[in-house]
Amino acid sequence: MCLLKNNYICTLTKTNYYNYLLMKFTSFEFIIFFIIVFVFYWFVFKNKLKTQNILLLIASYFFYGYWDYRFLLLIFISSGLDFIVAKKIQKESLLSKRKLLLAVSLIANLGMLAVFKYYNFFIISFAQMWNNIFATELNYFTLNIILPVGISFYTFQTLSYTIDVYRRKLDATNDVVSFFAYVSFFPQLVAGPIERAVNLLPQFTKSRKFDYYDAANGLKQILWGFFKKVVIADNVGTYVDQFYNSPDLFTGSELFLGAVYFSFQIYCDFSAYSDIAIGTAKIFGFDLMKNFNYPYFSRNIGEFWRRWHISLSTWFRDYLYIPLGGSRVNTKRRLFFNVLAIFVVSGLWHGANWTFIVWGLLNALLFLPSIITSNNRNYLNTIAENKKFPPLNEIIKLFVTFTVVTMLWIVFRANSITDAWIYFTSIFKPDFFTIPSKLGGIPMIILLIVMEWYARTDNFPLEKLKFNTAIRWSIYIMLFILIIVFAGEDKVFIYFQF
């Protein structure tokens, strides 16, 4: 019915804007761009480190400016400010002045993030609260601006540099090109992984040689990323939109299936971007950090958070949780506060909506018992390590963790808390035990699970296939064909809006 589809269109207005103008990894424009940069990088400017870095900087600014050149100014200001501030921090010995300089960087970077991402949300929420308490209308204005793609990612990346220089973990760089290229490095600019300066910046200053195995692995990781994005995320995404836009039209079992589909959509969408980013970087001789480590093979919520969006969770751990005292605090109240803070801020990082805050809060509530009982560091190993299958109790834990995470994703996906509640309660109806329709996404999800299960100790499933060349190449060709066949229902990467 049109009713359903009209609502669908409404919810897409913002993502459409990104869809049309972005140079997505899955676009023809990116393929051409990539080939041109590759040729210049490895053939024309071979063994010329400085020129290669200048090329990467120009390519990265072109990549970002292709979407909207006006926002280049933001990334330029952010990079320039932190380059100067870090150098001053490095030279300064007086702690108070160093703190002041760090505060300048924090206020400027987080200020830009606050204006572009959170201003409207907070002003509207405040005005609503004011109206409710004082029963008078509060005059306010909102900003008619679109969220700059990737602002949350590069802001955190550049902040990590200044903070690490402040902590004397890293020396401030004098190489302006390398620093600007580090902040804007196109493979991971718009959706991570959020790289630390300690890891990525030195790679810009060392000469890079083409390595066959790295490049081949990079291509394989890109192929795996494309498979996850095109064949699974975009495919199940069409079902997810239908379920979430009109939950009243579906049975409880179908809505549960919709929630499961979203779990795979968001995982395959986001981790695909990371895979393509890491693979692309490998081809250019860079080693980016692992961002996902088979999160749905987790046995409790603590393990899940060690395996999901690793670059963000470790960022919050190192730059927020530990400075707050982490788990080494005197009172339980303080521990509660620290855990709540990290999860709520993590939720808010995803977007200016109460759904993200509540999602973060619910994760905190689930995580708290394990940290109180000191069980949060259980399961540091991989499930069924050196075995084919795990014991029954671990299988049960895996299913329980997946189900809990899936239920929490409902809040994350819904447009409002009310919508999330309606969706959640609609699952548990008598028709929950009927066979759902729209099972079309299941075969590819099963293929994903099987491949990931067998590769759960590797970086990605195609990394170390233990077959001869003919079988390996047949697998690559099969994945390619699936991508070609499933292509054409392209959706923008979900994390572009964060």
Place this chain on the structure above:
Amino acid sequence: MSKFLNRTLIFIIILTIVVSVISIFYSQIKNKYLSNSNFVIDKKINILILGDSHSEAAFNDKIIPNSVNYAFSAEHYLFTYFKLKKIIEANPQINKVVLSFAAHNISKNIDDVIFLDTRNSRSFARYFMLLNRESIWECKSNSQNWKINYLKWKFSIPFQLKLELKLIYKVLFFKKILVKDYPFIGKFYKSKHHVFSNLNNEILNHYFTNNSISKESDLNIKYLNKIVDFVRAKKIKLYLINTPQHKKYRERIPIFFKKEYKLLSNKLVNKDTSLIKIIDLSEININDTCYGDYHHVNYYGATIVSNKIIDVVK
């Protein structure tokens, strides 16, 4: 580097060969499942119901004798035209066509909604098998999806396997293909739901582009005219029916579209007054509970509409 380039090149060559073989194999399958003989329906059926969700929701083919409802949600007249041609070619006994026709059908915004971005891929994939080169270019949008789908059409690669899987399976295993197996064939939407959602959104989506009143849809009007010309050539009666719309929705339709709708209705009827009939049921008085939303009837409303239509199409 040379090892990397050589192996990549060999891989691309093998991949191209495999894709070409699939393409040749697939085009054979496509030709088979598009054969007219697969579109033959019951000889008793002489009333064909087509259109978008308005037809889909309003005409119960169990109530209207000798009729079949193949309407599909959000179907553009461009798609209806090719669908109609295909069904009529296989079923010469059809002498009456019922088609939904409302003001939103002539709004340019509907073109954008159907052809842009995600919708484009869905519509395109559903109907691509019926389209010719000219019509495919008329569906063109700047979206990535259109480009990919065009290439897939051009090089004969399955669009979206889930839409065609049944047809491919039936060809491969020599099973009989039924009309309902085609992804563009809809049916009466039997829903008893009644939800008056955001009227503002409905109006904006139908008649406004960037908060200003949309233009007319040249493409929809062109293909509506083609439908009219086609039925005239085949001596088929065409009933263009404006299904019930809630008073609150009708009041919000911009005057521009009300006028244009009237003008176009008159033009179409004047092409052939004996074959082309406009039936306006948009203002009939029915209870709120008979609406699915502001501009669709639900099952109860469909019962009323279908009973009214019986006399008209007798």
